Amino acid sequence: xxxVDTGGKGGGKKKGAKKxxxxxxMTPMVDLAFLLVTFFMLTTTxxxxxxxxxxxxxxxxxxxxxxPKVDERVTTTIVLDKNNRIFYYKGVETPEVFTTDYSxxxxxxxxxxxxxxxxSLQKDxxxxxxxxxxxxxxxxxxxxxxxxxxxxxVYAIQQLYPQDKEIIQRYKTEHNITD
Amino acid sequence: xxxxKVPRKSISLDMTAMCDxxxxxxxxxxxxxxxxxxxxxxxxxxxxxxxxxxxDRDVLVISIDKDGQVFLKVDSEKTRLAMLDKMAGRYQVSFxxxxxxxxxxxxxxxxxxxxxxxxxxxxxxxxxxxxKGIPTDSLDNxxxxxxSYARLAQVETFGVQQQLRIVIKADKDTKYEVIQxxxxxLMKQNLNKFNLITNLEQMPAGFGGERRNH
Numbered sequence: 001x002x003x004v005d006t007g008g009k010g011g012g013k014k015k016g017a018k019k020x021x022x023x024x025x026m027t028p029m030v031d032l033a034f035l036l037v038t039f040f041m042l043t044t045t046x047x048x049x050x051x052x053x054x055x056x057x058x059x060x061x062x063x064x065x066x067x068p069k070v071d072e073r074v075t076t077t078i079v080l081d082k083n084n085r086i087f088y089y090k091g092v093e094t095p096e097v098f099t100t101d102y103s104x105x106x107x108x109x110x111x112x113x114x115x116x117x118x119x120s121l122q123k124d125x126x127x128x129x130x131x132x133x134x135x136x137x138x139x140x141x142x143x144x145x146x147x148x149x150x151x152x153x154v155y156a157i158q159q160l161y162p163q164d165k166e167i168i169q170r171y172k173t174e175h176n177i178t179d
Numbered sequence: 180x181x182x183x184k185v186p187r188k189s190i191s192l193d194m195t196a197m198c199d200x201x202x203x204x205x206x207x208x209x210x211x212x213x214x215x216x217x218x219x220x221x222x223x224x225x226x227x228x229x230x231x232x233x234x235d236r237d238v239l240v241i242s243i244d245k246d247g248q249v250f251l252k253v254d255s256e257k258t259r260l261a262m263l264d265k266m267a268g269r270y271q272v273s274f275x276x277x278x279x280x281x282x283x284x285x286x287x288x289x290x291x292x293x294x295x296x297x298x299x300x301x302x303x304x305x306x307x308x309x310x311k312g313i314p315t316d317s318l319d320n321x322x323x324x325x326x327s328y329a330r331l332a333q334v335e336t337f338g339v340q341q342q343l344r345i346v347i348k349a350d351k352d353t354k355y356e357v358i359q360x361x362x363x364x365l366m367k368q369n370l371n372k373f374n375l376i377t378n379l380e381q382m383p384a385g386f387g388g389e390r391r392n393h
Contacts, residue, residue, distance in 0.1 A: 048232050137354075145380075
């Protein structure tokens with residue numbers, strides 16, 4: 001194949017130029033092309049970011065009727081603390097504080113339980129999410145995600161009021177949580 | 180036993196047609212792919228099970244990195260120019276044609292309006308180092324003005340049909356107080372609906388039987 005035809009040798013019967021086949025093996029080229037196609041396909045479709053929608057309550061207008069009172073039996077207040085800690089308490093008047101985490105065995109169980117309880121009372125379970133200033137963004141998204149996973153319909157992000165801080169602080173001192 | 184002789188045939192195929200198809204597809208994907216511009220901040224978004232895909236156009240992305248620096252990204256060049264004009268008028272900063280042109284080509288920025296000139300003159304790495312985020316303090320809330328002028332500029336250029344959709348893209352380690360500041364700024368303008376950019380995560384087993392569309 002790679003021989004160079006020097007001519008001359010082996011008799012003088014020259015038949016004119018040898019006709020080489022013009023067929024080229026396309027297989028490697030096809031391989032390369034498909035590799036690039038795959039690369040571009042994956043990078044274009046995977047680079048589209050996903051989003052989660054978040055609706056905040058509208059500012060109340062002066063003439064609006066007061067908001068309806070929530071049913072205490074189905075209300076859970078969730079306080080997102082630093083170091084991936086969650087405090088939650090059920091009801092509003094006489095809260096008993098519990099602590100949990102973001103694992104599947106942690107908060108999800110609570111949410112599932114409350115959603116089921118709401119269903120049995122023919123009501124939607126209400127979750128009030130109150131992130132502290134030290135909570136990370138991931139914590140908030142994780143909680144919103146849990147709402148979606150457990151199919152909770154009614155939830156809202158609210159700011160942390162002084163009375164919530166007090167409740168959490170009391171719990172912390174009772175249980176010697178210092179960090 | 181007598182051997183049955185199978186005549187040997189050449190198994191080489193003509194690959195030309197396949198090659199044509201492959202390159203056709205390749206060309207298509209290269210042309211439809213959009214080049215991603217280098218962003219001045221690295222934002223590692225948290226994961227969620229949400230499957231809604233972010234639209235390509237008419238979005239205003241507020242990026243917040245893990246140190247709480249706020250950056251803004253508007254996709255349309257026309258809107259960008261118009262909102263720079265409005266901001267320049269509001270803060271009494273004048274921009275030359277060259278600077279305006281630079282701003283038109285900058286998808287994402289994050290600097291106080293007083294420093295924006297220096298940023299626009301810088302290139303590449305230097306520019307990224309100069310950008311320290313848009314001020315969001317209550318005393319000097321430039322984000323508030325940027326957002327309202329961006330929305331105004333978008334409506335003026337494209338009409339009410341193509342209003343900007345507000346998207347928040349924050350790092351998973353960002354402190355919530357920064358997010359709260361941004362959300363409060365938006366809510367002050369009566370913007371109560373926004374999208375949060377997340378990475379796709381698998382729905383845990385046993386949940387999500389009834390899929391809801393948001």
